[in-house]
Amino acid sequence: MLHSSHPTQNVHYAIRDIILEAQKLIPKDKKILPLNIGDPLKFDFKTPRHIQDAVRESLAETSAYAPSEGLEEACLAVAQFQSQFGIPKLTAADILITSGGSEAISLILASVLNPGDSILIPYPGYPAYEAQINLCQAKAKPYYLDEGNEWQIDPDEIESLIDSKTRAIVIINPNNPTGAVLTQNVLKEVLLVAQKHNLLVIADEQVYPFYVFEGEMTMCASLGIDVPIISIGSMSKTYLVPGYRIGWIVFNDLAHNLAEVKETIFKLKRVNLCSPHPLQKAVKPALGGSHAFLSEVKEKLINRRNLLTEKINRIEGLSLVKPKGAFYAFVKIEFPIQSDKNFVLKLAQKTGILCVPGEG
Template structure:
């Protein structure tokens, strides 16, 4: 009977009535919390698709996925995951992760000088970041986030109806944070300080002195530090990466890492969080994180068995990866700085550069959109990562082979000359 009533458009429960022979269903209004969510790295794909429809050859310098270029996941890591699947380890795991993987992460943390209080394994470092923020902030709270910085943090804060409280990395100082600015922005609703070190999108590696100063701010104001260290082994020129949790064992820190970048397995979606600090201070926070982990059951079970192999097995892929990236970094730095109207701070880690458009009044969104549509060179506008007001940047990923980078930067140089000339701008 109910089916017949529905067919006749007479059912007035959750199903609307027919209007002019059609079902009248008003547009679904999305939640207000989604209005501020932007993700520039993926959003730029729409413009790239338009360029492809115009017949442009696309050169992708926008996605930080090594596997899209000429890098390969180390075979032992793949074999460890396959072996687990063949052994039928394909059911749910413990919500925080399998013991073998957790213990391997614990040993790796101790090698970096971190003493873990808790470890939780997640679907990529992204989920660890989501858990850490969701378990910490309430609507109206704020979190100090670096500008420029990875846009996931601001997207999650928007979802939580909390506020990003931006502090600006200093371009003139190699994109190092300014501890004095960070402290000046702390207020009664500030809950945490986010660090991305090595930094996406600038390639900066933060100095020990700066990290110690930030730890002191967290200590003084009783803030949690959320330290994203997913690129910790991708550091150039003899620089050293320092984990802030190792420098400040008395401060509550959540350190994020995973298999995506240094171990070239982004599609595995395996990451983790390491909670350190005084146990009595972080215990309730840890339980809140674990509530969230239990609610989603578990991350991918078999792929967790790749973690011990990655962290404690053959590391011979790393020198080769670093040498490739160093050459591509050097080419990027040289060619970008040869373009009139463009300047670039030398990246010290990761695989990103964040060049500046030196002409005042130029919109980076407009520059990037026209660049993609005219040349097919796909980069991301700097305002999608946050930047000092009045400045304009764009992010490039220097993962592609050198011949691809050379072609891309040559097209970029030719475009920049046309772009500035069309606007009557003097370079």
């Protein structure tokens, strides 16, 4: 029998892996409510018409390869988008278009991690990070978000975890899966820790930038601290196009030491050829066009967030810190269970509601 490579043995992605196990337990004719995947189009949200029209027009014109770095108009649109959040002026050369945020994560981690290196990631957090870190044969070192403080980061804990093998700190804001929105003061403190220890900051902060319901959305590069920051963005959630698979990487070289890593990321992207040409044509009209659709989206999300929080906190043995952004909820179970994974599978089997176990 042929065997797979050793690094892949530790690659897991709970958000989609749980589907395979649930399918073994749920009858095929039973309807599943897929709360495990953050796909708004599975519910009552629709892609804005002006974004659909841009793709239709592009498909009629060409299906050729695009430049590996992305279409210039798309890169420029992302660069200009940064100014809305107080980030110093960037150019198209500071942007790389990717096939969704997931490719951005893999390109960045593959470019900065050597086997044996470590990188600090939030717990709870997005499981794609740990999967890609394991693939790089590096070590994911978790820093724990404080549930008692609305899931904020503790900068002192982050500093205590840093050692000679630490290469970077990952920040997810708003957080997936808790919905926490990080305060400006907390972000400043984390960036100062990164500056002190000469670490890269990977800021996963441009996926839900408009889905902030309480507090203020602060992007790391807007704080002006001279630390290298690579930001990750995506059209999937904000613009309701998860299937388009269009994302981006933003290089904020405030410490003037990102050149080698940046070139490596671009090199790896060239190996992947390019992101889909026709779909890149949606970037400019999306980021630079009307955002009127967001008011209805946010209203729905806020109402559902409020209802969910109220109902969960009425159930004995369950509790939920009200999410302040994105569209996730991280529920605490305070009664005896075999494991959270077992609980999730039993819930799916009994009700058809499929969630993600917290351990994932």
